[in-house]
Amino acid sequence: MSLEKRKIAFKTLGCRLNQYETDALVSDFDQAGYEVVDFKDAADVVVVNTCTVTNQSDQKSRNIISQAARNNQGSMVVVTGCMANNYKEKLEGQDKITYVVDNKRKASIRQLVDAHFNGEILHPSNLDGDVFQFSTVDKSLHTRSSIKIQDGCDNFCTFCIIPKVRGRAVSRPLPEIIENVKHTLANGFKELVITGVNIGRYEWEDKRFEDVVEAILDIPGDFRVRISSLEPDGFGDRFLDLFKHPKLAPHLHLCLQSGSDKVLLRMRRMYAYKRFESIVECFRVVWPDFNFTTDLIVGFPGEDEDDFQQSLDAVNQFGFSHVHAFKYSVRKGTRAERMEEQVPEKVKTSRSAQLRDQSEAMRKSYLNRFIGQKQTVLIEKIDEQGWASGYGEHYVPVEFKVDGISKNTFHKVRITKLKGENESLTLVGELELI
Amino acid sequence: MQAIKIDESFYKVKEVRRLTDETFSLRLPKKQFKFKAGQHISLGIQGDYQSREYSIYSGEQDEHLEVLVKEVKEGYFSPKLSHLKPGDLVEVNGPFGKFRIDEKKVADHKFVFIASGTGIAPFRSMVRTYPELDYQIIHGVRYGHEAYDKDEYAPERHVLCTTGDKSGQVHGRLTKYLKKTKFDKTTQFYLCGNSNMIFDALEVLKDKGFDRDQIHCEVYF
Ligand SMILES: Cc1cc2nc3c(=O)[nH]c(=O)nc-3n(C[C@H](O)[C@H](O)[C@H](O)COP(=O)(O)OP(=O)(O)OC[C@H]3O[C@@H](n4cnc5c(N)ncnc54)[C@H](O)[C@@H]3O)c2cc1C
Ligand code: SF4
Numbered sequence: 001m002s003l004e005k006r007k008i009a010f011k012t013l014g015c016r017l018n019q020y021e022t023d024a025l026v027s028d029f030d031q032a033g034y035e036v037v038d039f040k041d042a043a044d045v046v047v048v049n050t051c052t053v054t055n056q057s058d059q060k061s062r063n064i065i066s067q068a069a070r071n072n073q074g075s076m077v078v079v080t081g082c083m084a085n086n087y088k089e090k091l092e093g094q095d096k097i098t099y100v101v102d103n104k105r106k107a108s109i110r111q112l113v114d115a116h117f118n119g120e121i122l123h124p125s126n127l128d129g130d131v132f133q134f135s136t137v138d139k140s141l142h143t144r145s146s147i148k149i150q151d152g153c154d155n156f157c158t159f160c161i162i163p164k165v166r167g168r169a170v171s172r173p174l175p176e177i178i179e180n181v182k183h184t185l186a187n188g189f190k191e192l193v194i195t196g197v198n199i200g201r202y203e204w205e206d207k208r209f210e211d212v213v214e215a216i217l218d219i220p221g222d223f224r225v226r227i228s229s230l231e232p233d234g235f236g237d238r239f240l241d242l243f244k245h246p247k248l249a250p251h252l253h254l255c256l257q258s259g260s261d262k263v264l265l266r267m268r269r270m271y272a273y274k275r276f277e278s279i280v281e282c283f284r285v286v287w288p289d290f291n292f293t294t295d296l297i298v299g300f301p302g303e304d305e306d307d308f309q310q311s312l313d314a315v316n317q318f319g320f321s322h323v324h325a326f327k328y329s330v331r332k333g334t335r336a337e338r339m340e341e342q343v344p345e346k347v348k349t350s351r352s353a354q355l356r357d358q359s360e361a362m363r364k365s366y367l368n369r370f371i372g373q374k375q376t377v378l379i380e381k382i383d384e385q386g387w388a389s390g391y392g393e394h395y396v397p398v399e400f401k402v403d404g405i406s407k408n409t410f411h412k413v414r415i416t417k418l419k420g421e422n423e424s425l426t427l428v429g430e431l432e433l434i
Numbered sequence: 435m436q437a438i439k440i441d442e443s444f445y446k447v448k449e450v451r452r453l454t455d456e457t458f459s460l461r462l463p464k465k466q467f468k469f470k471a472g473q474h475i476s477l478g479i480q481g482d483y484q485s486r487e488y489s490i491y492s493g494e495q496d497e498h499l500e501v502l503v504k505e506v507k508e509g510y511f512s513p514k515l516s517h518l519k520p521g522d523l524v525e526v527n528g529p530f531g532k533f534r535i536d537e538k539k540v541a542d543h544k545f546v547f548i549a550s551g552t553g554i555a556p557f558r559s560m561v562r563t564y565p566e567l568d569y570q571i572i573h574g575v576r577y578g579h580e581a582y583d584k585d586e587y588a589p590e591r592h593v594l595c596t597t598g599d600k601s602g603q604v605h606g607r608l609t610k611y612l613k614k615t616k617f618d619k620t621t622q623f624y625l626c627g628n629s630n631m632i633f634d635a636l637e638v639l640k641d642k643g644f645d646r647d648q649i650h651c652e653v654y655f
Pocket of ligand 1: 338489501504505506508509512513555
């Protein structure tokens with residue numbers, strides 16, 4: 001047997017959940033004695049964690065799989081993620097792919113790879129299927145780690161393929177989550193991001209989403225907690241009170257998708273604009289600088305000028321600091337694929353450009369209000385010139401000059417100015433001397 | 435050796451009940467399937483890669499698991515369902531969804547169910563599941579014969595609105611009836627069917643001062 005370590009490379013596409021799951025696989029293989037190498041380098045095993053949310057992500061996933069196979073001829077290519085669920089048969093028929101592993105069995109990929117190298121033939125369908133089986137992340141490149149509390153979604157929004165590829169909503173038992181958090185903190189992480197497909201729908205025994213957040217916040221230690229993307233229909237009044245806890249970051253990515261009630265209904269989003277408005281108002285009354293970011297879809301079937309204008313108005317009214325704008329593209333297998341009144345590409349492109357301009361202006365105005373204020377920054381990177389960068393508690397990007405302090409530590413920074421343009425806008429500050 | 439796993443999500447069609455030329459119900463064995471009235475399932479046909487969602491038409495304690503389907507002529511899936519015969523296999527996934535009755539409210543609230551076309555399906559399930567429910571169904575259809583299983587509901591609880599003939603108590607859209615009717619302040623409204631009807635009905639209810647939290651929606655298309 002060769003004494004050399006087997007080399008494994010990973011490539012992740014898509015959402016934060018995928019990133020988390022890859023991180024957990026990296027830890028798993030690392031602990032088992034594999035050498036984790038860069039995707040560009042030659043490897044014995046390449047794992048591609050795919051995404052299928054848009055047609056573009058399908059195409060990207062396909063390109064990455066081809067690239068992985070081309071660069072590592074004769075190596076094992078494992079394809080997993082949402083594309084593996086959506087196009088299982090098609091992918092299984094391709095010679096360049098050794099194994100196709102669906103989301104449910106993703107956490108058992110090491111078992112599969114080990115078996116392969118031991119000469120056993122194991123079909124992925126015989127692997128354990130537990131979406132929460134992932135080991136604790138300890139070797140990721142990040143200072144923040146995701147905590148997966150939930151998987152799947154059964155909202156069946158008409159544009160979304162996720163209910164078909166991730167399956168029904170399942171929640172991870174709270175004791176397991178707490179154990180996972182403790183491990184993650186013991187591994188040195190300072191920021192935890194609560195992640196899942198639709199986390200507001202958490203339901204385990206009598207515990208709901210608020211109980212999970214509260215239980216995590218109550219764990220002793222020097223860390224902060226961020227909530228990843230949330231649907232505006234998934235939580236009650238107790239939720240607001242949680243943000244009084246100093247460990248919970250004042251930021252929410254609350255998915256609006258459209259400013260028009262008519263379009264929201266066609267999307268099967270069961271909240272109204274007014275509901276979104278009342279959530280934002282409740283928070284901003286208490287914390288005027290509370291950071292809201294969102295997703296908006298442009299050019300959904302049937303979206304007319306008035307509907308679109310309502311989306312533009314929403315960006316202004318809610319002062320989003322970031323808008324993840326998706327130009328609607330027909331997604332195979334979704335209900336919206338079969339809708340009439342598809343919006344012409346030219347119109348979608350022009351609306352996208354308007355939305356981008358509007359959201360960039362809002363981003364600038366939101367960030368500007370931090371000048372003269374303080375942020376607690378978790379340093380993610382320090383460059384050769386001694387500039388540290390990271391995010392403040394409001395999830396605003398901050399840079400400042402440091403000397404003799406290290407990555408993955410919290411620092412109070414007084415913001416002095418704003419630099420850059422558009423998406424690269426960054427706050428610049430000075431270290432507060434205590 | 436691994437035991438061969440029999441896929442438990444496949445069900446044999448027991449009965450196809452024709453309700454109109456276009457609409458029928460599929461009865462499946464209930465097996466161990468558990469759900470809450472108002473929820474839906476996703477149905478697949480053996481050998482076909484597509485699937486569609488259908489509200490459960492039967493009650494929680496009924497012997498069958500039943501769905502109500504309208505064959506959409508230019509559609510892909512519903513015409514295929516309409517060709518199914520007893521003994522054919524369908525794949526059932528679910529149950530899904532939060533469109534359910536809040537059991538705590540059953541004893542002391544009024545329930546108003548507003549449906550267009552096959553959107554009546556979850557309401558039949560609710561009515562069969564909670565015999566003590568104080569409800570009213572407002573059903574909007576084109577023609578009177580589309581009042582699916584009308585005889586199962588007490589006549590004073592079922593308001594039929596027809597736009598294509600005069601056989602309903604109301605001739606016109608169901609919003610016409612909503613506008614002129616008074617409802618208790620704490621009524622729980624459930625709306626199900628196509629999004630245009632739901633949008634218009636929501637506007638009427640909002641104008642009447644009802645809070646969005648007491649209105650529950652299930653959009654079919
Ligand atoms: C949660 C949920 C529950 C549903 N429950 C039911 C149900 O209980 N019974 C049922 O018949 N359908 C129900 N539907 C609709 C169903 O899933 C299919 O869309 C429908 O059977 C048509 O499928 P298709 O492939 O033939 O046509 P598609 O290609 O899916 O639809 C083509 C067009 O047909 C129209 N259409 C879709 N459904 C209906 C309908 N029910 N009546 C009239 N026109 C329609 C729409 O304009 C749609 O764009 C439900 C949908 C959802 C999201
Ligand atoms: S809530 Fe809607 S958009 Fe989000 S995962 Fe579920 S179906 Fe998709």
